[in-house]
Amino acid sequence: MKFSATECLLELYEEKLELEDYQSGVPRWCNGCGDNAILTAIQRLCRDEGLRPEKTVFVSGIGCSSRFPHYMKTYGFHGIHGRAFPVAEGVKMARPDLTVFVNTGDGDCCSIGAAHWIHAIRYNMNLTVFLHDNQIYGLTKKQASPTSPIGTRSNTTPRGSYLDALNPLTVTLGVANASFVAQAVDWIPESLFEIVKAAYHHKGFSFVRILQRCPEWLPKLHEADMQEPDSVQLLHHENALQLSPGLSKVYKNQLRHDPLDMNRAREIASSTDVVPVGILYQNREIPCYEDTRRSTVLRTSDTVRKGFEAELDKYSV
């Protein structure tokens, strides 16, 4: 229900939160870890969008990156390895009024959680997903992950990994109902923030792969890309992100890309010579699972009890 005059008055009383108000505890990430940049970008989003802490949830699995919810003074669910998506889907289904974020790692999402990942894309629920892709298992001290570049030396692959890396962008773009796919890098804060913001504003499953540095285990991995601005290719379009003059000055390698062009998106996602940064694909027309399945039945304790019992009765002997 809307109450114009009343609502206006009530809004006067809304408190404005600062960045620190969203900060909880001291991150235990290594110094220089790219997760810090992601945390900052997301806290900025929360502040700028005025997200109410009690209406916001961060759900994660296991890994360095999955410690994320601990550092947000919002609701959080540090779940079990690979299962961030099912938990987040459940939260969203039961409480569509909450803003639900998912923070997951390359091991968490693309290895043990791969099955959930595929189906989460297909469900297209309104979740904002950040894949902290450091291309390694960080928490367990350096084992090759599915996204580790071929030849990565690690505890499990002392002579270098044998398989080509899995590309989270092409995989996501290949699943039915993919509605928002973007890539960001942790070392360009401005573009990281803009992408995080666009992902938040997209209604549907917004998937952002963030190339995240792990200085502890793979310190050299992105060194060359960071030193050479032209190795990053900024995507822009009037229906996607526009580049600020400041950013344009430093990053001259730019590409105009229509986010509705799926074929081109897949080509860009497959680039090996440059690191594309921006929105690869966005389709606002794909329905969200929770909307198509929404029930108008009020959940009184009675209906919940009856539903439960009906379910359990199916299994009673």
Add this chain to the structure above:
Amino acid sequence: MEADLQAYVAFYLTGKKQPTQVDGIDGLKLRPALFSGFRDLTRLRYDYPLVLIDDPVDERYVESLSGLIDAILDKLAQGADGERIRKNVLRLEQGIRTLLSTGRSGLFSELWDQAAAPLIKADKLMADSLARARANLKTDGEVIDCTGNLAFRLLGHAWGMTQMQRARRFNADINRLILKLSDIIQADFINSDAGKTAENLRHAFGSGPLDNFNFDAMSRILKKVSARENLPKRRRQRVLDLISTLQSQQFFPTTGSKAGVPGSPPYSFAFDTCSDALKAYRERIPKAIELARAIAMAELEIKGEYSEAKHDALFESFGENGLDTEELAIFPDYLVRINATSLSGPEQSTLTEILSADLPIKIVVQTDDILEKSLIEHGHLTFTLRSKQLARMSMGMGIFVLQAPASSLYRMRQPIQRGLDYAGSALFSIYSGDSPNTAGIAPYLVGAAACESRLFPAFSFNPSAGRDWAARFTLLTNPQVSNDWPVHEVIYQDERIQTVTDPVPFTLIDFVACDARYSKHFARVPRTNWSACLTPVATTLAAEGRGQVETVPYLMMVDGENRLQKVIVDEKLIREARRCRTMWNSLQELGGIHNSHAERLLASEKKLWQESASQAEAVPAKTDAAPASAAVTASPTPAPATGAESEAERSPDEAYIETPRCSSCNECIQLNSKMFAYDGNKQAVIVDASAGTYAQLVEAAENCPVAIIHPGKPRNLNEAGLDELLKRAEVFM
């Protein structure tokens, strides 16, 4: 002047009939020639009768009988037997129309069955067609024809459906609020020691192997760990009060109120007089404010956002200035249905009061007589047009207004819905077409004629549709809206049995001719006297002023045997018709048709354009581009101020960070948090370069993963190892 012309002119100017030349028309049962085809409406297919749909989807609260039949035929009458089915079902439709004309009423399905019964008996194939069609009859509702009570019934039905929609929304909202508020109380109970008794725990467990648990022990343990605070007393009371206010509201019948809550029956919102409606509205205001306030508070409570410090005072004074339209929008609207004859004295002023305050009251005023005599005895013929003035006056007050004869209501079903949805007052001024003075002509036809004659045009004025007349006002349901009078073809056979097709405008005079009270303004000219000195009414109307009377206007009418008659009319009627046309013309202008301002502007623009075009032709064709380009170069645009490069201004000796590129990695802060700190966006800046050593600055620059720290020059020239540090710092300059 010939003798007969003299007699006609005498009648025209004075209304006196000379018996040998012209006849009175009383008892001749004349009707306008255009009506000749419409003697028996039951044999025609047109948009009436209507079906008031019981359970409408998408605001389709009314359908036309023939429309519903067509929908069935579109589905059914396809194959080899399609033609037969079509014929049979149309036969049934006619049966239903005939039943209605005998005064029968009922549901569509009931009338269908009644009309079908005799047809089925006689014919097997007919029975087959009708059975198949009946199976496709998916909607039902009361069938009503265009009779005296159509407007009240139709608008009452549409209003009822609109309120039902509102009630549904309201119920869903209220039930949600009550549930969520009850959850707060319930959660508090579960958390309390009282909620943790062994008995409650056992109950909460439901069925199953209850004996395997020691609920006493469980209760003891749970009571020990009660970490959560209980609901503060004040909040608890507030929540309970809100629940009781929401449950006891009387504005809508509710589905969710718990049994046992002493509830009063819901209010009624349909009234027969404006004063009753206004009285009820006033009496209920405090209750409405209380409810709106409870809803606003409940929304805050369930979000956990109610703060006594901030909100108590706000809600204390809630509704002191009444409720605004958005707040009123959740409540039912009032409906008043009155006949224009009872709109006098106090009732009239109450109506004006309601409309000028834009209260959420929808008023239907039905007029049965729009040719009421007023000052006729003073030698002037002026119709009072009370209802017409009512509609115009209401438009001036900026409320929703719809004017239409009952015969146009089906075509205006969407504007009607807009009016019912309108947040504020709406006036529906309806002409029924059902008056004893037009006896013998179906009200549908009379209504349509009122509209055709421009005496009672159909229009709607919706202030919520936009800010200008173009968005708010529409005349489009009127026939041939851009003409003064709608023109129709009259086909007849002349004296030599030749078929003649005449375009005949339908004017106010045709309409007046249907009304027995005005017969003295008409006189029949015997066929033998038809001559060139008779001229069609429309020709006279089109000529301005009176001038020399050389011809006398006549109307084409038909008698009971459909024989054509010429009837001359008097000047009073001509004057009245011109007045009616003037009023129609001004309505047209409001509706954007022949708008005089626009036309004048257009004409002057056109003139200017033509003048400049002819001047251009006169000028020699030599084009000289120089002045134009000179003008461009003469005013050079100042070069955009290149945003003063702050970096360029900075002294190379100064230590600084390219803050916007900082990836918040903590490295530098960890190194020296007095020297480095985060800004409001959690990106690093140097807050105090002298809070540490130059060595630390250089180290930070080296450690920064994005290499954005610039150490500048050392401040303390006595620092140890400066030479080496300066060398290391060089790459960051």
